[in-house]
Amino acid sequence: xxxxxxxxxxxxxxxxxxxxxxxxxxxxxxxxxxxxxxxxxxxxxxxxxxxxxxxxxxxxxxxxxxxxxxxxxxxxxxxxxxxxxxxxxxxxxxxxxxxxxxxxxxxxxxxxxxxxxxxxxxxxxxxxxxxxxxxxxxxxxxxxxxxxxxxxxxxxxxxxx
Amino acid sequence: xxxxxxxxxxxxxxxxxxxxxxxxxxxxxxxxxxxxxxxxxxxxxxxxxxxxxxxxxxxxxxxxxxxxxxxxxxxxxxxxxxxxxxxxxxxxxxxxxxxxxxxxxxxxxxxxxxxxxxxxxxxxxxxxxxxxxxxxxxxxxxxxxxxxxxxxxxxxxxxxxxxxxxxxxxxxxxxxxxxxxxxxxxxxxxxxxxxxxxxxxxxxxxxxxxxxxxxxxxxxxxxxxxxxxxxxxxxxxxxxxxxxxxxxxxxxxxxxxxxxxxxxxxxxxxxxxxxxxxxxx
Numbered sequence: 526x527x528x529x530x531x532x533x534x535x536x537x538x539x540x541x542x543x544x545x546x547x548x549x550x551x552x553x554x555x556x557x558x559x560x561x562x563x564x565x566x567x568x569x570x571x572x573x574x575x576x577x578x579x580x581x582x583x584x585x586x587x588x589x590x591x592x593x594x595x596x597x598x599x600x601x602x603x604x605x606x607x608x609x610x611x612x613x614x615x616x617x618x619x620x621x622x623x624x625x626x627x628x629x630x631x632x633x634x635x636x637x638x639x640x641x642x643x644x645x646x647x648x649x650x651x652x653x654x655x656x657x658x659x660x661x662x663x664x665x666x667x668x669x670x671x672x673x674x675x676x677x678x679x680x681x682x683x684x685x686x
Numbered sequence: 687x688x689x690x691x692x693x694x695x696x697x698x699x700x701x702x703x704x705x706x707x708x709x710x711x712x713x714x715x716x717x718x719x720x721x722x723x724x725x726x727x728x729x730x731x732x733x734x735x736x737x738x739x740x741x742x743x744x745x746x747x748x749x750x751x752x753x754x755x756x757x758x759x760x761x762x763x764x765x766x767x768x769x770x771x772x773x774x775x776x777x778x779x780x781x782x783x784x785x786x787x788x789x790x791x792x793x794x795x796x797x798x799x800x801x802x803x804x805x806x807x808x809x810x811x812x813x814x815x816x817x818x819x820x821x822x823x824x825x826x827x828x829x830x831x832x833x834x835x836x837x838x839x840x841x842x843x844x845x846x847x848x849x850x851x852x853x854x855x856x857x858x859x860x861x862x863x864x865x866x867x868x869x870x871x872x873x874x875x876x877x878x879x880x881x882x883x884x885x886x887x888x889x890x891x892x893x894x895x896x897x898x899x900x901x902x903x904x905x906x907x908x909x910x911x912x913x914x915x916x917x918x919x920x921x922x923x924x925x926x927x928x929x930x931x932x933x934x935x936x937x938x939x940x941x942x943x944x945x946x947x948x949x950x951x952x953x954x955x956x957x958x959x960x961x962x963x964x965x966x967x
Binding site: 527528529530536538539540541542543544546548562564565568569583584611664 | 712741770772774775778779780781782783784787790792824847848849873930
């Protein structure tokens with residue numbers, strides 16, 4: 526069980542992950558970011574996969590859970606309540622990618638989970654393999670737990686048994 | 687006189703109960719020792735139990751693993767097993783590194799912030815290529831957890847860009863006897879291909895180079911065996927991985943979907959120059 530900053534995930538076989546917060550720079554308030562991948566993540570990966578998605582193979586999956594500030598709650602962009610847990614193959618489109626790479630495709634969702642605004646951004650290594658890859662991604666999404674906003678602020682970092 | 691007899695009888699009964707209890711306790715101890723493999727006599731033989739025969743015929747029983755005291759012996763190490771490395775970073779974030787993805791070779795460097803030998807290795811991790819480590823080998827430094835290490839010290843030792851995982855479980859999983867200790871994992875095969883103690887990263891790099899060269903040679907041999915062979919140094923591709931490898935090899939050879947060579951009608955379509963009697967006609 527991977528757990529930090531009020532986010533916990535039980536990783537399916539073959540997945541690795543990180544839940545981290547960037548160092549504070551100036552007045553910036555860094556928010557928790559979670560990266561999950563079926564390939565070896567480099568030490569330094571951009572929030573939305575910069576430096577990682579270029580390493581993906583056709584069967585690989587990369588997913589980001591990125592938290593926004595509480596001021597985003599209630600805005601139109603974050604109208605959806607609850608994280609999507611079961612995505613479909615049709616939810617993925619090559620045009621959704623932040624950087625169009627080869628045959629990759631992606632999906633992005635903005636939502637509020639437990640009072641905390643997030644975006645979920647997921648990339649598949651090959652759009653043609655989405656019918657095999659999406660169930661593996663759903664296995665991950667089904668085991669991500671987000672703590673409520675009030676408790677996440679004081680939650681200690683650590684690993685649950 | 688009657689009273690004396692009654693008292694003696696009570697004493698006999700009491701002593702009989704005590705003797706029976708002692709015998710039962712002794713039997714329990716012997717049974718436990720046998721289960722641990724250190725019992726009296728032949729540990730492979732079952733303790734004498736209820737029997738309709740004379741009781742002298744040994745009854746085979748299944749024995750548990752022998753009791754091991756102290757550090758594990760070399761022959762008892764699970765030295766080819768791999769385990770994901772999960773823990774926290776020195777900055778308190780959570781991290782899990784998979785050892786069973788297709789990511790290729792990972793070098794796990796089990797280090798501590800206090801050992802003198804580790805100091806040189808920490809410094810060398812800043813530029814693994816300078817130490818001779820092959821490109822593409824992922825290096826993960828693994829220290830004990832925050833319960834046994836000071837996170838600030840680890841943070842000070844670890845160069846920028848080096849992935850550090852603080853995990854007691856990883857030290858236990860990989861049966862690390864002391865630091866510095868290294869384990870080389872082939873993610874494609876899902877097994878440890880090497881491990882041991884080394885005083886410097888340069889010494890490790892030499893072993894890694896040889897190991898990766900062996901893996902590459904194995905992959906090349908398999909590729910030469912035919913288009914259904916594995917790629918990337920792995921000899922265990924199966925299912926979708928094998929299919930993807932087949933597709934890649936065919937595309938590389940200029941054979942695309944719909945190519946006529948995929949639908950041979952005659953032997954000559956497959957083997958240039960070959961001709962069947964029907965062809966000759």
